[in-house]
Amino acid sequence: MSGDALEIVATGPLATVQDLGRPGLAAIGVGASGAADRSALRLANRLVGNPEGAAAVEATLGGLAVRALRPLTVAVTGAPAPLSTGAARSVIQLAEGERLELGTPPAGLRSYLAVRGGLTVPEVLGSRSRDLLAALGPPPLAPGDVLPAGPAPAAFPCVDLAPVRTAFGGEPELRVALGPRDDWFTPEAVRRLLAEPWTVGAASDRVGMRLEGPALERAVGGELPSEGMVPGALQVPPGGRPVLFLADHPVTGGYPVVACVLRADLDLAAQARPGQTLRFRVARG
Amino acid sequence: MRFLPCADQGLLVDTGSLDEALALYRALEESPPTGVEDLVPAARTVLLRLAPGADPARVEQAVRGLEPGEARTGTGELVRIPVVYDGEDLPGVAELTGLPVREVVRLHISPIWTVAFGGFAPGFGYLTGGPPELTVPRRAESRTRVPAGAVGLAGEYSGVYPRPSPGGWQLIGRTELELWREDRTPPALLRPGVRVRFEEAGQP
Numbered sequence: 504m505s506g507d508a509l510e511i512v513a514t515g516p517l518a519t520v521q522d523l524g525r526p527g528l529a530a531i532g533v534g535a536s537g538a539a540d541r542s543a544l545r546l547a548n549r550l551v552g553n554p555e556g557a558a559a560v561e562a563t564l565g566g567l568a569v570r571a572l573r574p575l576t577v578a579v580t581g582a583p584a585p586l587s588t589g590a591a592r593s594v595i596q597l598a599e600g601e602r603l604e605l606g607t608p609p610a611g612l613r614s615y616l617a618v619r620g621g622l623t624v625p626e627v628l629g630s631r632s633r634d635l636l637a638a639l640g641p642p643p644l645a646p647g648d649v650l651p652a653g654p655a656p657a658a659f660p661c662v663d664l665a666p667v668r669t670a671f672g673g674e675p676e677l678r679v680a681l682g683p684r685d686d687w688f689t690p691e692a693v694r695r696l697l698a699e700p701w702t703v704g705a706a707s708d709r710v711g712m713r714l715e716g717p718a719l720e721r722a723v724g725g726e727l728p729s730e731g732m733v734p735g736a737l738q739v740p741p742g743g744r745p746v747l748f749l750a751d752h753p754v755t756g757g758y759p760v761v762a763c764v765l766r767a768d769l770d771l772a773a774q775a776r777p778g779q780t781l782r783f784r785v786a787r788g
Numbered sequence: 789m790r791f792l793p794c795a796d797q798g799l800l801v802d803t804g805s806l807d808e809a810l811a812l813y814r815a816l817e818e819s820p821p822t823g824v825e826d827l828v829p830a831a832r833t834v835l836l837r838l839a840p841g842a843d844p845a846r847v848e849q850a851v852r853g854l855e856p857g858e859a860r861t862g863t864g865e866l867v868r869i870p871v872v873y874d875g876e877d878l879p880g881v882a883e884l885t886g887l888p889v890r891e892v893v894r895l896h897i898s899p900i901w902t903v904a905f906g907g908f909a910p911g912f913g914y915l916t917g918g919p920p921e922l923t924v925p926r927r928a929e930s931r932t933r934v935p936a937g938a939v940g941l942a943g944e945y946s947g948v949y950p951r952p953s954p955g956g957w958q959l960i961g962r963t964e965l966e967l968w969r970e971d972r973t974p975p976a977l978l979r980p981g982v983r984v985r986f987e988e989a990g991q992p
Contacts, residue, residue: 728833
């Protein structure tokens, strides 16, 4: 069965549709976007038997409530929001008319709600992801929105419950590689980046995480001609406090990047919430 | 060329000049090395975004093996952009350059510009190849909203805002040509390598 599947009853602070994004369009100024915590999206999809890149709802700090418009198979992963029915990282059956509510997760930031069949809102440039910076893709969800889902895929859910992936909360340590522009900073600035705890700022979003800590001092003055950016880049604006770029980061930037978070640690970064502290260390080898 | 890794996610190639960056981008676009997921040309650099598991050393080797051609002997598609030259900053640009307004317009429509790179917003292209006389600084204060179709100058570049957005460029005119449409293939008229001729709207 396909067609209207899910009614949005409440969204919490921010809920968007996300898949694995639209890579390959950077030259025309379009970033990759997609789920901020990709492994959580993939897991949610695997649980309901979807292809890993099917579109799902990314909820920020819980508060999401949905109503099934027909019998649905769903799963919730990522930040461990308490659920009104069923358990996190498990296959949940919703009857027609049944509601599912996500409370505020005690730790972590972003939870993913996948629906068997995948959400089939219209694609924009090959993806159903909302890019908040470029304003591309389906608008952020609002109460009353009705989301369609596709037909059930051939694959059946093959596990009932997935093991816990990560401990959320605490003081995560993110592995980085220095550069590409670490030579624009004093050795003391690089030392402090790696030695000090950094607090996630309140103004953080899917574009980037603002970090509060000591100002990183530049060794080189002047302006950097704009250059391409990767997710995980720690870009340092004139104030000296780095911004850690996440899924909707600008394609190019004009401030030097002192270090980049390894791909494998980006999902962990995307789950750090405002007020939490984190640390960086240089990856070995 | 300097090769600057961005962890395991990218390889930033610093060519040192705009011409060389554009030439390298064109060569990479023609024969993209295995493991490269996306290319981001910019003012002095080309960023190669790597696919998961790609080996940066191998990608670097592949880039070193390329022989980029000439940057500005572009034979890319030519896009004609009709412009009404009534921008709010046109008198200011005339003052900054010491040229009469008519001469600013004449210099803007005379060359064939080339899209060097994008990145500011979907569909925005930094146009190069303009006359040096039109080099002007950005506005001291950015506007919070520049309308779609506004034609501007900043530094050595010209550009057209594809969608309404904040912006600090000196606005000299406007076009009704739709530079960006999500439902068109390709969605952006101005892509790196495309050549542009501005034409004064309403003039024969």
